[in-house]
Amino acid sequence: MTDLGLHMGQAMGDQDLPGVLVSDLEGPHGICEDHAEDLKRHFNLITMQDFLENKAQLGPQIQAVYIWCGRPAVSQELLHSLPSLKIVASAGAGLDHLDLGLVASFGVKVANTPHAVSSPTADLGMALLLAAARRVVEGHQLAVSPHTENFPTDYMGQQVTGATLGIIGMGSIGYKIAQRARAFEMKIVYHNRKRRKLEEEEAVGAIYCERLDDLLQWSDFVMLAVSLTPQTQGLIGKRELRLMKPTAILINIGRGLLVDQEALVEALQTGLIKAAALDVTYPEPLPRDHPLLELKNVILTPHIGSATHQARRQMMENLVESILASLSGLPIPNEVLLK
Numbered sequence: 001m002t003d004l005g006l007h008m009g010q011a012m013g014d015q016d017l018p019g020v021l022v023s024d025l026e027g028p029h030g031i032c033e034d035h036a037e038d039l040k041r042h043f044n045l046i047t048m049q050d051f052l053e054n055k056a057q058l059g060p061q062i063q064a065v066y067i068w069c070g071r072p073a074v075s076q077e078l079l080h081s082l083p084s085l086k087i088v089a090s091a092g093a094g095l096d097h098l099d100l101g102l103v104a105s106f107g108v109k110v111a112n113t114p115h116a117v118s119s120p121t122a123d124l125g126m127a128l129l130l131a132a133a134r135r136v137v138e139g140h141q142l143a144v145s146p147h148t149e150n151f152p153t154d155y156m157g158q159q160v161t162g163a164t165l166g167i168i169g170m171g172s173i174g175y176k177i178a179q180r181a182r183a184f185e186m187k188i189v190y191h192n193r194k195r196r197k198l199e200e201e202e203a204v205g206a207i208y209c210e211r212l213d214d215l216l217q218w219s220d221f222v223m224l225a226v227s228l229t230p231q232t233q234g235l236i237g238k239r240e241l242r243l244m245k246p247t248a249i250l251i252n253i254g255r256g257l258l259v260d261q262e263a264l265v266e267a268l269q270t271g272l273i274k275a276a277a278l279d280v281t282y283p284e285p286l287p288r289d290h291p292l293l294e295l296k297n298v299i300l301t302p303h304i305g306s307a308t309h310q311a312r313r314q315m316m317e318n319l320v321e322s323i324l325a326s327l328s329g330l331p332i333p334n335e336v337l338l339k
């Protein structure tokens with residue numbers, strides 16, 4: 001944590017601390033673990049419920065919104081009721097839950113925490129790839145089942161070593177996946193809006209695919225590590241799934257809406273592709289009767305890309321630094337600039 005932050009927190013009484021709106025202090029939509037105590041050293045935390053009960057008094061005190069796991073939602077109505085708001089600080093890399101143009105139109109800055117999440121999310125991407133390739137979850141269920149008398153001799157998976165990995169989205173998460181995949185001796189192709197520098201490509205042995213279709217046709221594993229934007233929504237639909245190999249595995253660590261989920265269900269049911277491993281879906285969680293929950297060739301995790309103690313703490317600390325900097329008129333670390 002910055003010296004500036006420690007100084008501010010220590011020098012002021014609780015009521016003098018800057019007001020920061022949070023969704024809740026605990027519970028499924030609250031902030032994380034033991035973070036509230038750290039945050040309270042710097043800020044007067046105001047929960048959404050308190051704010052809604054006393055808008056007139058609390059609204060003008062709020063100088064920052066602290067978004068954790070996409071909450072609270074920042075609507076036009078909320079922005080209108082926060083006249084002193086300086087910054088919306090959002091945990092994680094994805095910003096699809098925010099209307100950046102709307103926030104900017106109120107003269108409010110935005111910051112996120114892309115560096116804190118890139119390694120753990122890349123780790124999870126590889127974990128899902130390996131687990132789906134080698135049918136780890138199914139294998140666990142088989143090994144612990146009371147009905148298992150003998151282990152099958154034909155319980156086969158897909159070989160990872162030497163296989164081709166297609167990475168869609170070569171930002172910092174995609175690049176870290178490439179670094180990890182290289183250690184598994186995978187061939188790496190990638191598709192991105194912008195080509196990476198030659199030396200960056202060479203460092204991980206990645207080949208640029210200008211055409212997404214080529215990547216889909218060549219890859220044994222397709223990893224979605226791209227942000228959700230109007231341009232990428234539904235990026236993988238029926239047509240794209242048809243281009244993939246029948247032995248291919250799709251891994252999604254980006255956002256559920258990158259994939260046409262109905263088309264994916266059909267592709268998995270009909271053997272158009274081999275399997276999928278999804279950390280993200282829409283909605284989250286899926287309704288309990290959703291067909292994806294029934295399929296044996298699917299692994300689902302509950303949006304846990306950044307869910308390590310270390311990453312979550314770093315995310316919190318990065319948000320504190322960004323808020324304090326904005327309140328002091330200093331350059332904001334991890335400020336999100338409108339393109």
Ligand SMILES: O=C(O)[C@H](O)CO
Nearest residue numbers: 092093094117305306
């Ligand atoms: O956007 C991200 O970084 C993750 O989804 C947050 O956990």
